Amino acid sequence: MTIDWIAFIAEGIRMATPLVFAALAALICNRAGMFNMGVEGMILCSALGAVIFAHYGGSVWIGLLGGIIIGLATGMFIAFASLTGKADLYLTCIAFNLMATGGTVFVMYLLTGEKSTTSGAFRSYQIPVVDIPIIKDIPVLGRIISGQSLITYIAAAAVFFMWFFLKRTRIGLRIRAVGENPKAAESVGISVNKIGYISFAICGVLAGLSGAFMSMSWVTFFMKNMVNGRGYIGLSAQNMAKGEPVGSALASLLFGFTDALATTLQNQTNFPVEFLEMLPYLATIFAIIITSIIAINKRRRIEQGAAK
Amino acid sequence: MAEVMRMQNITKIYPNGFVANKDITFAVGEHEIHALVGENGAGKTTLMKILFGMEAPQEGKIFINGKEEKIANPLDAIAKGVGMVHQHFMLVPSLTVAENVTLGAEPMKNGLFDFDGAVKATQEIADKYNFNVEALQKVRDLSVGQMQKVEILKALYKGARLLILDEPTAVLTPQETEELFEQLFKLRDSGVSIIFISHKLEEVMRICSKVTVLRHGRCMGSLDIEGLNEAAISKLMVGRDVVLKIDKEDPKPGKPVVEIKDLVKINSIGKNVLDGVDFTIHEGEVVGIAGVEGNGQTELSEVLAGLTGFTSGDVKLNGTSIKGKSVREIRDQGMAYIAEDRMVEGVAGDMSIKMNIVADRFTKPDFKKGLFMDAKKINDIADQYIKDFEILCDGREQPVRMLSGGNIQKVVVAREFTSGANFILACQPTRGIDVGTAEMIRKTIVRKSREEGTATLLISADLNEVLECSDRLLVMRKGKVVAAFPKANQVSEETLGEYMLGVKEMTQSEMEGLL
Numbered sequence: 141m142t143i144d145w146i147a148f149i150a151e152g153i154r155m156a157t158p159l160v161f162a163a164l165a166a167l168i169c170n171r172a173g174m175f176n177m178g179v180e181g182m183i184l185c186s187a188l189g190a191v192i193f194a195h196y197g198g199s200v201w202i203g204l205l206g207g208i209i210i211g212l213a214t215g216m217f218i219a220f221a222s223l224t225g226k227a228d229l230y231l232t233c234i235a236f237n238l239m240a241t242g243g244t245v246f247v248m249y250l251l252t253g254e255k256s257t258t259s260g261a262f263r264s265y266q267i268p269v270v271d272i273p274i275i276k277d278i279p280v281l282g283r284i285i286s287g288q289s290l291i292t293y294i295a296a297a298a299v300f301f302m303w304f305f306l307k308r309t310r311i312g313l314r315i316r317a318v319g320e321n322p323k324a325a326e327s328v329g330i331s332v333n334k335i336g337y338i339s340f341a342i343c344g345v346l347a348g349l350s351g352a353f354m355s356m357s358w359v360t361f362f363m364k365n366m367v368n369g370r371g372y373i374g375l376s377a378q379n380m381a382k383g384e385p386v387g388s389a390l391a392s393l394l395f396g397f398t399d400a401l402a403t404t405l406q407n408q409t410n411f412p413v414e415f416l417e418m419l420p421y422l423a424t425i426f427a428i429i430i431t432s433i434i435a436i437n438k439r440r441r442i443e444q445g446a447a448k
Numbered sequence: 449m450a451e452v453m454r455m456q457n458i459t460k461i462y463p464n465g466f467v468a469n470k471d472i473t474f475a476v477g478e479h480e481i482h483a484l485v486g487e488n489g490a491g492k493t494t495l496m497k498i499l500f501g502m503e504a505p506q507e508g509k510i511f512i513n514g515k516e517e518k519i520a521n522p523l524d525a526i527a528k529g530v531g532m533v534h535q536h537f538m539l540v541p542s543l544t545v546a547e548n549v550t551l552g553a554e555p556m557k558n559g560l561f562d563f564d565g566a567v568k569a570t571q572e573i574a575d576k577y578n579f580n581v582e583a584l585q586k587v588r589d590l591s592v593g594q595m596q597k598v599e600i601l602k603a604l605y606k607g608a609r610l611l612i613l614d615e616p617t618a619v620l621t622p623q624e625t626e627e628l629f630e631q632l633f634k635l636r637d638s639g640v641s642i643i644f645i646s647h648k649l650e651e652v653m654r655i656c657s658k659v660t661v662l663r664h665g666r667c668m669g670s671l672d673i674e675g676l677n678e679a680a681i682s683k684l685m686v687g688r689d690v691v692l693k694i695d696k697e698d699p700k701p702g703k704p705v706v707e708i709k710d711l712v713k714i715n716s717i718g719k720n721v722l723d724g725v726d727f728t729i730h731e732g733e734v735v736g737i738a739g740v741e742g743n744g745q746t747e748l749s750e751v752l753a754g755l756t757g758f759t760s761g762d763v764k765l766n767g768t769s770i771k772g773k774s775v776r777e778i779r780d781q782g783m784a785y786i787a788e789d790r791m792v793e794g795v796a797g798d799m800s801i802k803m804n805i806v807a808d809r810f811t812k813p814d815f816k817k818g819l820f821m822d823a824k825k826i827n828d829i830a831d832q833y834i835k836d837f838e839i840l841c842d843g844r845e846q847p848v849r850m851l852s853g854g855n856i857q858k859v860v861v862a863r864e865f866t867s868g869a870n871f872i873l874a875c876q877p878t879r880g881i882d883v884g885t886a887e888m889i890r891k892t893i894v895r896k897s898r899e900e901g902t903a904t905l906l907i908s909a910d911l912n913e914v915l916e917c918s919d920r921l922l923v924m925r926k927g928k929v930v931a932a933f934p935k936a937n938q939v940s941e942e943t944l945g946e947y948m949l950g951v952k953e954m955t956q957s958e959m960e961g962l963l
Binding site for chain 1: 507522523526537538539540541542543547548551552553554556560561563606714716718759867
């Protein structure tokens with residue numbers, strides 16, 4: 141048994157793409173003071189939306205746009221329920237995720253007559269893979285950095301865009317203020333609801349990109365429950381990084397690698413599949429526990445250490 | 449002198465029928481620091497909320513610079529030059545001072561937030577009025593006093609010409625208070641009028657030129673400070689002479705109740721917040737702790753109450769160490785605790801008065817009937833204490849949050865004074881409450897020590913309070929006890945100040961026998 145490590149790393153980055161978007165989508169809502177568990181369902185809906193738009197539009201780009209539109213629409217739906225309708229955000233998100241799981245299958249059945257996948261009925265579209273000149277010829281690095289899906293590069297750019305957006309724009313500043321102390325923001329005339337809607341809109345676009353990647357790059361069709369907890373993993377990734385974009389991306393990368401490890405081992409060894417499929421989620425739990433223990437220990441060390 | 453603001457015949461009746469303001473007329477002139485005083489529930493806050501657009505009055509008019517104005521909301525008020533510094537700060541801790549000050553009216557450059565411009569604008573105003581804050585500092589790193597400066601800067605940045613300060617000195621140390629007063633004078637001289645809400649009459653006497661007194665929602669008059677004294681204002685406020693002196697006999701200390709031995713606590717950033725505290729409290733005496741806030745008093749009370757642990761040393765309560773014990777276990781050992789922040793640790797705001805009163809004892813067999821709580825007994829006790837402690841409320845089922853500050857504190861003391869504990873830990877027991885309730889609490893503390901032999905530790909930022917109520921007096925500075933006096937009421941405020949501020953420090957031998 142030999143494992144192709146370069147392929148493994150490239151696969152890790154690929155697998156991290158939807159997680160990075162999921163993490164950023166959760167992050168922007170979190171910074172505005174909303175713990176948006178609905179990211180999971182938003183990605184699932186976008187994944188189906190992308191496939192449908194691509195099929196009827198006849199173009200991968202219409203598919204990509206469709207994914208984003210559905211992401212935006214679902215984001216607005218949750219925002220409306222929780223901000224305007226004043227419904228509890230957690231309950232709304234749980235209900236929405238359940239609805240997305242059943243609803244996507246229902247819509248798929250209506251359009252294709254299939255209940256598990258669109259792969260037979262809809263044409264497959266794939267977001268182009270980009271070969272970067274010069275870099276692609278560098279040994280090792282070329283195989284890792286070049287030849288990824290276009291969306292993977294967009295994800296990398298989105299991380300830095302998010303950082304800049306939060307740090308340097310007025311809306312970014314207001315989002316941070318609202319997230320930390322809505323009363324303070326309200327008292328100086330910032331509409332907390334408006335900021336909430338803006339955050340959900342950005343979240344929707346990012347979730348849309350994540351969904352489009354799932355159904356037009358990871359695979360080239362939609363299948364039942366294909367997001368499989370990636371939204372939640374993104375949520376934990378940004379939580380571990382305390383809402384910092386770059387840290388969230390790194391945490392997502394870590395989870396991407398466990399995901400890749402599972403697929404690699406699955407293809408190249410005879411480990412039990414069920415165990416391997418558990419890995420990314422197990423890694424999430426351990427990562428959360430470890431980050432929290434580190435934080436507690438750090439504090440305890442300071443409190444005890446200087447005593448002697 | 450021209451009037452910058454006049455509230456004419458303001459009447460505000462809340463939907464529940466409570467008359468908060470009745471026909472109040474209140475005017476503030478140019479270059480004036482105008483005190484607004486009254487007991488808790490007298491209507492000061494409501495009146496200011498009306499001026500700041502947070503409440504609408506049923507009757508009355510508001511004039512700003514002689515022109516009648518309708519103030520629809522706080523933003524409208526800000527636009528008309530009225531700024532308010534709330535008692536609870538409206539700040540975003542992780543943002544810088546400059547970002548907090550400019551938030552909502554941010555300077556822009558090329559479509560982006562102009563951070564440098566915000567810093568510059570903030571620093572300019574801060575320097576103009578000698579505000580000792582750095583625009584680039586994060587608000588979470590500031591002291592409470594500095595946070596208050598940021599709040600004032602926020603108002604000034606948005607062009608406030610009339611500044612409402614709601615009990616600004618309640619959270620400040622004596623030096624910070626001094627500093628604030630200097631800055632208020634400077635603001636006044638530069639043309640900003642100030643409404644100063646306070647309970648501390650000596651401050652009102654010092655910095656204000658006029659005072660308006662409210663009592664039970666009515667205006668008792670607006671008077672020039674000149675020719676007035678504290679006793680006269682106090683009489684207008686409460687309608688009777690408040691005895692600022694407490695008559696008490698000498699204590700007869702019995703056996704030790706609380707023994708604190710070389711107590712050290714290191715906080716999460718590695719600072720020794722308690723640095724070898726060592727003293728004993730006996731039966732029947734009130735030990736007071738004075739000190740500039742932030743010198744370990746809060747940490748000491750948290751350790752004694754069992755809210756946090758400590759690094760080394762030991763604390764014995766009635767002969768048994770409290771190390772590692774839960775709050776419940778320490779209470780069972782005989783502690784009662786009046787917490788510093790009543791809304792956070794004193795009461796559960798959304799729960800009823802009766803539940804708050806029995807919160808420390810509902811699990812005891814006395815209050816149970818089989819598996820369930822004994823509703824009748826709990827109701828009887830609640831009604832009894834509402835009567836005994838004169839809690840002004842609609843009944844025992846009313847949520848505590850609906851009461852005024854003084855009445856909330858009465859709920860707390862009703863529970864703590866009747867818990868049967870022989871050690872009362874009283875932290876800022878009268879902070880921000882009306883004179884009448886404060887007097888009742890102070891007298892009860894002294895009475896319980898004399899009649900029931902209770903040991904009391906009184907931690908307070910109000911010097912008059914510690915000097916009047918305590919028997920022995922300790923001074924804390926930088927986590928240590930730096931001075932001890934056998935008779936608190938013979939210590940002058942000046943002497944106390946010298947120890948509090950670190951001008952003087954007693955040696956161990958000087959404090960021998962007093963700890």
